[in-house]
Amino acid sequence: MILVTGGLGMIGAHTARALAELGEQVVVTSYRQTDVPSFFDGTSVAVEQLDVTDREAFLAMGKGREIAAIVHLAGSIPGDDPVSYFRHDTTGLLNALDAARAWGVRRFAVASSIGVYIGQDESPWHEGLALPTADLPHHIVAFKKAVEPLTTHSLAGTGVQPVVLRIGSTWGPLMDPESIFSPIPPFVSAVLRGESPALTLTADGGGDWCYAPDMGRAIALLVTAQTLNHRTYNVSSGRPFTNRELADALNQPVVPGGQLEPFLDITRLTADTGFTPAFTLTEAVADYLAWRKTNPR
CATH class of the missing domain: 3.90.25.10 (UDP-galactose 4-epimerase, domain 1)
Structure with missing residues (x-):
């Protein structure tokens, strides 16, 4: 079984759909959103309510389930207070990482962003480029840039393979x-x-611009591939x-x-x-x- 947090958001829902089409059992979590997309009909996707900042509730998701991988896509929209936003989304990330280690999952995929390359003049942007210090246009991009070392350092030596998803501009x-x-x-x-x-x-x-069904399929393939040769991947068109x-x-x-x-x-x-x-x-x-x-x- 594969757990997708934020699984009723655009990228999460299309990822869950693609995983189900690959034959995987999928459980998605959502905190506020309750509308389930029609393309879940007839699939193996189950929906559970979860506040990812609640560590006990997060860890309880693993009871009675054999979760082999986590795709952490849950996130919030920044308000007026950047500290409140960073605290919320960092707490959710750390709880997801705690769950990955406690459950002994095979892979932990997490959303980063195309925005990490801002300030890099070379194009196209590839994973081997240095990530420059630059003024970032949005709090979300700043957080996604921080997600990468937080994830890879947290999983070092645990046997859980990190998969950093540098997600391109997605629509659909x-x-x-x-x-x-x-x-x-x-x-x-x-x-x-x-x-x-x-x-x-x-x-x-x-x-x-990557169309959302293509984005979901790309992430699903990274999560289920038998072997991955890297821990960071550009994901886009x-x-x-x-x-x-x-x-x-x-x-x-x-x-x-x-x-x-x-x-x-x-x-x-x-x-x-x-x-x-x-x-x-x-x-x-x-x-x-x-x-x-x-x-x-």
Whole structure:
């Protein structure tokens, strides 16, 4: 059995679905969210309520279960007090690490971020690059950068294999339709309302956008691979997409100019798991449009 914390969030739910499709028994945890995605129907995914900051409750999740791996994706949204945010998410991480060691799981995968590379001029970004000291744009990125050494040092010598997931910009079903973290859902929302998108896209701008089902499958493959040769993996589409491609898929105009953001090199991920994205951007947009016509997010 594989435990996915934050398993009703976008990335967690798609990871759970992909694990179930690989034949794994999966239990996902969620604290506040109760809406279960329709794509869980007919799968082996079980849903449990859990406050990951409650250590006793976390450890109790292992009673009567043979949990072989943990995918720790649970996290909160920062409020006005950064200390409160860091305390909450660090407590959740440490409790997950305690559980991994107590249960003797084989692997512990944890979400890091593409943002750890900020300040690195070389592109594409690959796992061998030094992570520079830089001003980070968001508290979430700062925490994800700290997650990496906290995880690897906590698991050193325990027999639990850490898998650090440097997750690229992800979008798709279950994402906030007005999210500030991706231009695609708000753009699609406007199109579905029959409105002109408020966001003006520059033709040659864009970035590393990974469709959520592809992201979930990549993480699932890393968790279940017989052998992993590394402990840190870039997880994304492995290529940048232009705003022109997005606009063409939605038959919307763009303006000249713009510049592509750096993207993630997924050579290591592909070599160890065989992963390649299943969706082109055009296919992903069509799939997402179909989803949104019957789902609010």
